[in-house]
Amino acid sequence: MDSFEELTNLFDELGVRWATAGAVAANRYRSSARLTEDTDRLVEWDPRLPERMQTLGWDLTVAADRGEPPHLIPARKTTSVDLMVALTDYHATALARARDHWLTVEDVSVHKLI
Numbered sequence: 001m002d003s004f005e006e007l008t009n010l011f012d013e014l015g016v017r018w019a020t021a022g023a024v025a026a027n028r029y030r031s032s033a034r035l036t037e038d039t040d041r042l043v044e045w046d047p048r049l050p051e052r053m054q055t056l057g058w059d060l061t062v063a064a065d066r067g068e069p070p071h072l073i074p075a076r077k078t079t080s081v082d083l084m085v086a087l088t089d090y091h092a093t094a095l096a097r098a099r100d101h102w103l104t105v106e107d108v109s110v111h112k113l114i
Helices: 003-014 022-026 049-055 089-097
Strands: 018-021 039-043 070-076 080-085
Touching: 003 039, 003 049, 003 080, 018 089, 039 089, 049 070
Parallel strands: 039 080
Antiparallel strands: 018 039, 070 080
16 A cells, blocks of 8 residues: 555545645646645644554654644655645635545636646
8 A cells, every 4th residue: 555545544534534735736727737746635634643644654744833733744654745734714615625535626627727
């Protein structure tokens, strides 16, 4: 099992909503690909997530404001994944609009020109 599949299985096991974001997601709507060295995932916060990921061998750097849940978790294993934690209404809306774990745009045809 590769790292992405392992992470996907963990999200599903915990019931965490997630979507692929960033350059990888944007490439679905661009006419030319943008190269990137990592994958961004927008995720719902679950306090069990960091410990479970570490148990699976992920190296985490948790960015959080004092007393608040993390807002960003760069995670490294055999691959690099930045977990952007959905803490704002904007992020919650983006997750709600996601289809098949991919962030979407309302009118894809308009964004094909990017």
